[in-house]
Amino acid sequence: MxxxxxxxxxxxxxxxxxSGYYGYRNSGDEAVLKSILFALAEEGAAQGIRxxxxxxxxxxxxxxxxxxxxxxxxxxxxxxxRAIRGSDGLISGGGSLLQDATxxxxxxxxxxxxxxxxxxxxxxxxxxxxxxxxxxxxxxxxIRGVMKRSAYVSVRDAESADLxxxxxxxxxxxxxVPDPVMALPLPAAQPLAGAAASGSGAAGAERxxxxxxxxxxxxxxxxxxxxxxxxxxxxxxxxxxxxxxxARAAAALGALAxxxxxxxxxxxxxxxxxxxxxxVVMEQLGDLGxxxxxxxxxxxxxxxxxxxxxRCDALFGMRLHAxxxxxxxxxxxxxxxxxxxxxxxxxxxxxxxxxxTDSLDPEAFALAMGRLLDEPAQWRAEHGAAxxxxxxxxxxxxxxxxxKLR
Numbered sequence: 139m140x141x142x143x144x145x146x147x148x149x150x151x152x153x154x155x156x157s158g159y160y161g162y163r164n165s166g167d168e169a170v171l172k173s174i175l176f177a178l179a180e181e182g183a184a185q186g187i188r189x190x191x192x193x194x195x196x197x198x199x200x201x202x203x204x205x206x207x208x209x210x211x212x213x214x215x216x217x218x219x220r221a222i223r224g225s226d227g228l229i230s231g232g233g234s235l236l237q238d239a240t241x242x243x244x245x246x247x248x249x250x251x252x253x254x255x256x257x258x259x260x261x262x263x264x265x266x267x268x269x270x271x272x273x274x275x276x277x278x279x280x281i282r283g284v285m286k287r288s289a290y291v292s293v294r295d296a297e298s299a300d301l302x303x304x305x306x307x308x309x310x311x312x313x314x315v316p317d318p319v320m321a322l323p324l325p326a327a328q329p330l331a332g333a334a335a336s337g338s339g340a341a342g343a344e345r346x347x348x349x350x351x352x353x354x355x356x357x358x359x360x361x362x363x364x365x366x367x368x369x370x371x372x373x374x375x376x377x378x379x380x381x382x383x384x385a386r387a388a389a390a391l392g393a394l395a396x397x398x399x400x401x402x403x404x405x406x407x408x409x410x411x412x413x414x415x416x417x418v419v420m421e422q423l424g425d426l427g428x429x430x431x432x433x434x435x436x437x438x439x440x441x442x443x444x445x446x447x448x449r450c451d452a453l454f455g456m457r458l459h460a461x462x463x464x465x466x467x468x469x470x471x472x473x474x475x476x477x478x479x480x481x482x483x484x485x486x487x488x489x490x491x492x493x494x495t496d497s498l499d500p501e502a503f504a505l506a507m508g509r510l511l512d513e514p515a516q517w518r519a520e521h522g523a524a525x526x527x528x529x530x531x532x533x534x535x536x537x538x539x540x541x542k543l544r
């Protein structure tokens with residue numbers, strides 16, 4: 139490697155550029171970045187090197203402020219070139235970078251960044267990417283070319299590996315690993331005390347604390363403190379242009395809210411668009427009876443959102459990383475599929491989507507969510523082993539990359 143200076147404890151320093159969809163205030167992609175940074179720091183230290191990341195971001199100042207790392211503007215070629223030229227390698231990922239569903243420019247951009255690093259003689263590493271869909275067949279050669287010249291390739295599901303295989307990338311050199319967010323830790327400020335001891339999770343501890351706060355007034359009135367309703371996290375996004383998917387979600391959530399008292403807590407993963415989608419659904423909920431609905435905005439820090447998800451009793455998610463956050467914290471979940479990546483992740487947990495953007499039965503949804511709220515321990519017993527395996531395997535790319543950078 140090109141960098142030979144040493145830092146504290148005589149650890150060799152390796153500067154690594156990280157390319158992805160960063161700086162756009164998308165909680166899922168920011169969680170990917172933070173997870174990668176955590177993993178690289180820990181695995182690098184374990185192997186005697188200090189990995190210094192340089193993140194390609196649309197908002198370098200914000201990225202530096204949030205993570206305390208160097209950042210360069212991803213759309214300014216001079217900045218990008220200087221960052222890669224001064225590095226010891228480039229990581230591309232994670233997330234769904236190599237797909238053309240969002241437009242024809244996405245794949246050329248990300249493969250172009252990888253190709254530039256390769257032309258400059260830098261090793262390139264593909265970190266837990268979700269590949270596809272790729273509808274424009276001429277883009278196959280762009281992907282195939284950079285993958286074949288990468289020092290390490292990992293994807294987040296078997297379907298992505300199979301797609302690369304059909305493009306001509308040797309299947310035996312592709313690692314299938316979980317999304318890196320499966321290994322993201324909670325922030326230092328933990329959930330309310332007593333969660334672990336009670337076995338009820340952070341949401342149970344929060345309700346217990348709130349109920350305790352209301353106890354003196356209830357006692358003075360000679361009444362028992364009423365139990366607070368369970369919290370159901372909701373993560374939705376705009377997808378169908380006609381809005382029929384959000385209308386179906388509203389009907390399903392309304393059926394749940396009228397069947398039992400719940401607190402629907404909308405969690406916007408991508409602002410401001412998810413806030414708008416949440417408001418559209420809330421306006422369509424109708425009479426909620428004893429239930430309630432609210433929007434929570436924990437800010438841009440992905441660990442703050444992870445903490446918010448940990449405080450839910452169950453989660454209904456359309457955003458992939460909302461489902462990953464829930465699994466990370468063993469929060470029972472139901473997924474709404476709008477993209478194959480949702481089904482692929484649920485499949486790794488032994489689950490199927492509760493519905494799709496084209497079909498969601500309100501009564502079946504209410505029954506399924508009711509079972510999760512009534513029997514969370516059974517859900518964790520059935521899926522806990524798969525969750526723990528994914529959390530362990532999520533560090534594999536960082537281990538492999540640190541070893542190759544030594």
